[in-house]
Amino acid sequence: MKNRIFAFKDMMQFEGELSLFSKWYKEHGSPAMYFQIHSVILEPEKLKPVWDCLENFFPDVPWVGNSTSGNIVDCEVATEISVSAVIFEKPTSKFIVRQYDYSRESVGGIAQNIVGETKENPWIKAVEIYHCISPFSTTALCEGLDGLASDIQVFGGIVCSPDITSPNSCVFSSEEGYTKSGLLVLFYGGPDFHVDSRKISGWKPIGRNFHVTRSEGNILYELGGIPAYGVYNKYLNIKNDQNFFYNALEFPMLYEHNGVSIVRAPGSSNPDGSLTMSSDIDEGSIIRLSYGEPGLIVDRIREESEKCGEFGPQVQHIFSCAARKAFWSHREPTYEITPFKGLASSTGFFSHGEFLREKGHLNQHNITLVIASMREGPAVGKNRERADDIRAEMTTRLPLAARMATFIRETSFELEQINSKLRVMNEHLQDVATTDSLTGLENRLAFDELLKNIAQEDSDAGNWTMLLMDVNGLKYANDTFGHQAGDVLIVAAGKSIKKAYGLHGNCFRIGGDEFAVVTKAPLDSLFLLYTNLQKSIEEYNKEALYHLSIAVGESRLRSDSGIRKSISDWKMEADLNMYRDKVRYHRPTENSENQNLKDLITCLISVEEAKDSYTAYHSERVKVYTELLARLLGLSEASVSLITHAAHLHDIGKMGISDNVLGKPGRLTDEEFAIIKQHPVIGAKILMQSNYTHELVQIVLHHHERFDGRGYPEGLKGEEIPIGARIIAVADSIDAMTSKRVYRDAMSLEYCRKEIEKNLGIMYDPAIGKVALDHWNEIVDMLMKMQTGRPKVI
Incomplete structure (x- = not known):
């Protein structure tokens, strides 16, 4: 060549x-x-x-x-x-x-x-x-x-x-x-x-760092919050005139881009104090002025x-x-x-x-x-x-300007190092207080502090979205492989959550296997962020020793109608949606250990009811009424068995409710009733840990829903409610009305019948309620047989 x-x-x-x-x-x-x-x-x-x-x-x-x-x-x-x-x-x-x-x-x-x-x-x-x-x-x-x-x-x-x-x-x-x-x-x-x-190049940095606080494409508007031209004017006395380009050439900008040191000279200074560059400079970049050094x-x-x-x-x-x-x-x-x-x-x-x-x-x-x-x-x-x-000729004697530039550069560098060390120490102290040591995410203290600040916002402030997350199967991993395996899953979950949501909001580990994200990301981007989370999990699972799965529940602070929720309702909705997601992806596996857990739960139900003579054998009686109604409806044997089993377990969540609330003789306050309303969710959590089927858990979760949609915990309506939950709602009401409670006597059978008739299509599925009414004598006969040990009702 x-x-x-x-x-x-x-x-x-x-x-x-x-x-x-x-x-x-x-x-x-x-x-x-x-x-x-x-x-x-x-x-x-x-x-x-x-x-x-x-x-x-x-x-x-x-x-x-x-x-x-x-x-x-x-x-x-x-x-x-x-x-x-x-x-x-x-x-x-x-x-x-x-x-x-x-x-x-x-x-x-x-x-x-x-x-x-x-x-x-x-x-x-x-x-x-x-x-x-x-x-x-x-x-x-x-x-x-x-x-x-x-x-x-x-x-x-x-x-x-x-x-x-x-x-x-x-x-x-x-x-x-x-x-x-x-x-x-x-x-x-x-x-x-x-x-x-x-x-x-041959250009060395001089002076302090400047952060790019505003830029659009190749127009650099602000450095450190002031017009970009102001840096040249303040530190170098360069005027915004026709000679700006030539004067600024001696002090170009130096910054890192794509892992490479870039020298960039402004092409012109504009009337508004912005600088026109030949290529883009991203916001957040760190820039320093520089000076050419012959040596x-x-x-x-x-x-x-x-x-x-x-x-x-x-x-x-x-x-x-x-x-x-x-x-x-x-x-x-x-x-x-x-x-x-x-x-x-x-x-x-x-x-x-x-x-x-x-x-x-x-x-x-x-x-x-x-x-x-x-x-x-x-x-x-x-x-x-x-x-x-x-080299010898050029380094024999540096111009005074070059020597002064070197002096300023080095002293500025020393001051910057000192400030950097102080920043690192302060950040470390802050991190210790608000950072989870295992995952590196913010901790529960930081989460609560953010929610406190959001609660103090103006009611018209921008909308927030909360996502509560839970690692599926962590108990199984801990019990089977040891807590080290659980820690691996927690760390992996933290990384996946941070990768998906870290640029768009705050990520927290708020409990053992519980995580949270609070973000102002636009609503139309939330699905994409969730998809990114699932992709990250899938990528991890390709080579992971322990399988990772995360349940996610989402809640927006402002409802679709624009009403701002209380912080507690906001969290409760996200928590409920998260457990709904956990139920959706729950897959049972039968083994002897699972059966032992199920036997233990049955035993715990008996223990819970034994503490209160007024509710003793309540689950057993609801189970009997439920089986009768399921058979009268003509359901298959498999469905009858599933729904009957769910009826026996429907109140297991009350184990997580304080005895002071459950056994209170007087009228419950709104706060106490809100606690009571959590028992279906608590029950669903317990049953999922024991690997009950998805269908059964759903029945327990929704047995207090109303046909008109005014029930709890999710306000499901009509046929949105699992049929097993609709059957148990009737059976549960029959036993509740005909049983003596600490705060009232048992109600009569006639009163019970009229209440069911009055609430057809409101509280109860009309078809199921009508079957109960049509076979009321059979229900009464069954009730009488189970009245041993308690006052009879008439």
């Missing part, structure tokens, strides 16, 4: 050189080749004679070119128009020229075309970009090229004019002609083609030139930011690239911005030097000039 360089001075001389070169070209078998033109002249009518001359002597050879702020040939400043022939000596080496126009294609579409070109031509190893100055950010192009294969190198520059404050620029080619709003792309590759690209630049130049020498280039393309010329104002503009001279033939230009792909991402830089080294075949050692003399 080689360059044949033509210094264009006048047309006669140019034609003479091309004529001689055309003879060489034919004698050597017309190798693959293209012409590259760099020009500080932008007018197409002045460039056309150059294009015509090339096509006259080389009609089948493509040519490409761009406008510049100055041309570089063999690491020295070149004439206004420089032309080079890039010759490929290996028949396996290939190249493609493409030109795109932003006025006809979207940036995203162009990026897709570039990626598609590389996929259609897997031999491609490098992509070289020449980008016109545009009114929009380069970010869309950079991000659009993330789809390139990881081993493809990308480099290039933003083309410009001698006036680097001007938006004028152009690219041109034999493919698509001349455009001021385009992108020129060259693709290189082949088995014998090799490329090595690098960047050199650092020389060190980097020397290091990179040595690496380049080891690569053994044959051709070099140089993209040097025009702003760097001002930095070396007392030297030749190409002074800093002298160490690369003699390594290989080189061409390039002074650019408006530079591109380089690093760590799989294309980044656009300012005030940076990018050098692409190319060769064919294996590396061959090169003799090259050393940079020792340059």
Whole structure:
């Protein structure tokens, strides 16, 4: 691979050189080749004679070119128009020229075309970009090229004019002609083609950190809460006038993006104090002003030139930011690239911005030097000039400004380190108080504090959503594999919840296997977040030793009608929905241990009822009435068995209610009744831990629902209520009315019959209630047989 360089001075001389070169070209078998033109002249009518001359002597050879702020040939400043022939000596080496126009294609579409070109031509190893100055950010192009294969190198520059404050620029080619709003792309590759690209900055941070507190695309509005321009004005006394661009060039911004240090100079300062940048800067980024340090630049130049020498280039393309010329104002503009001279033939230009792909991402830089080294075949050692003399000369005495900048930078850095340590210590103390040690999530204390703050909000404040979550089967994991297995599941649950919801709200571990999320995420995004949680769990379970499953219950603080709930009702609804979800995915497995647990529960029911002589044998009697009604309804034996079993267990949840409330002789307060209303939920929790079937748990959960939808715990209506729960509701009422209680005597059978008749379609399913009334004598006979040991009713 080689360059044949033509210094264009006048047309006669140019034609003479091309004529001689055309003879060489034919004698050597017309190798693959293209012409590259760099020009500080932008007018197409002045460039056309150059294009015509090339096509006259080389009609089948493509040519490409761009406008510049100055041309570089063999690491020295070149004439206004420089032309080079890039010759490929290996028949396996290939190249493609493409030109795109932003006025006809979207940036995203162009990026897709570039990626598609590389996929259609897997031999491609490098992509070289020449980008016109545009009114929009380069970010869309950079991000659009993330789809390139990881081993493809990308480099290039933003083309410009001698006036680097001007938006004028152009690219041109034999493919698509001349455009001021385009992108020129060259693709290189082949088995014998090799490329090595690098960047050199030399800018060091100065002063303190500034957080980007407001930005939109490539418009930077605020740094640390103040207009972005204010930073330049306050710390550097740079005015917001026509000279802002030149004055700010000496102090560009330095920040991290895609894991790479980026130097970015503001293109202009706007009347509102915002800064226009050449690419996007995300909100939350940390920015520091920077200062060019000659010694650092020389060190980097020397290091990179040595690496380049080891690569053994044959051709070099140089993209040097025009702003760097001002930095070396007392030297030749190409002074800093002298160490690369003699390594290989080189061409390039002074650019408006530079591109380089690093760590799989294309980044656009300012005030940076990018050098692409190319060769064919294996590396061959090169003799090259050393940079020792340059380094010695530049580091003998630093300017006062450079020494002061270093002093300010270092003292600022020390202060920042001290502040950072203090912040870390304070954050650690805060974390200890509000962070769960096992999962790293916020703990119950932080959860309660947030709910307290929400409770104190204005009633018209924005809506919140609470999600309560519970790890399914944790008891089984602990009992079977030990508590270490349970801890593994808890940690995995915390990570999955954090991954799905962490960016959208606060995530808490509020109990052993209980988690919570409180978020202001839009309602239409909640399903997507829940889907992300399930995907994260599925991904974990692919290789997990212990299976993870999480039940989720959601509740919005403001109802669909706009009414704001109390904090306790909000939590209760989320808790209920969570256990409803847990029931929905519950799957029973029968074994001897489960049967033992079920026997234990039956025993506990007897113990609970034995504490109160007024409710003794209540569950047994409800079971008998329920079986009678189920058979009278003509249900199958399997259904009769299931519903009868549920009837026997329907009040198991009262084990979790205080005896002071259950046995209170007087009227219950609203708070006490609210506690009583929790017993179906508590019962469902107990039965799920014992692996009862989904259907049975649902019956127990809903046995206090009313046919008109005014029951509890979920307010189900009509046939939404499981049929077993509707049967038990009638049987439970019959025994409750005909039994003596601590707060009243037993009611008569006639009163009981009339109450059932009066509440058909209200409290009770009309069909089930009518069956009870039609067979009332059978119910009375059964009641009489069970009256042993208690006063008879008439």
